[in-house]
Amino acid sequence: MPVFSPDNYQLMANAVLVLHAAIVIFVVGGLLATLLGGLLHWTWTRKVWFRAAHLGAIVFVVFESWLGIVCPLTTLEQWLRVRAGQVVYEGDFIAYWLTKGMFFTAPAWVFIAAYSVFGLLVVVSWIWLPPRRRAAPT
Structure with missing residues (x-):
């Protein structure tokens, strides 16, 4: 059996x-x-690494x-599903339910506006609740 069988492509797509x-x-x-x-007053939510990763993720999406x-992940998943011989998002429990929860049908401007507003909220959270570095020992 080849390493990259349809089942392996399906597994990678999932x-x-x-x-x-x-x-x-x-x-x-x-x-x-x-x-x-x-x-x-949860201190972990003010850690610089957490906040930077979070800001970076939404900036990328916006x-x-x-x-x-x-999204490159969507492109990769669809490519893998085609290699698996699948119709995109059909026939697999994991793929079906995760896709139902993540993807919606709406005009592109709706998503652009939603992502932009969400990104703005993340920036506002940086101002309102700025990340904190660990205090240097005295």
Whole structure:
């Protein structure tokens, strides 16, 4: 059996979809965690590494939407599904349900506006609840 059989391509496509869903959860959940962390004084939500990763992720999403670029993870997943002999997003439980939860049908401007507003909220959270570096020992 070849290393890259249709089953292996399907497995890799599902892994890319799970990674994509995790990034979406990180972007959306990261803002919620930042806001809750500010109210509940959670120190981990003010860590520079967390906030920088979160800001970087939403900046990437906003710029790709402004530029009309399809997400590289979506492109990779679809490429893998074609290699697996699948019709995109059909026939697989994991792919079906994750896709239903992540992708919606709407005009492009709706997504561009939503991503931009969400990105603006992340920037506002940086101003309202700025990240903190660990204090230097005295």
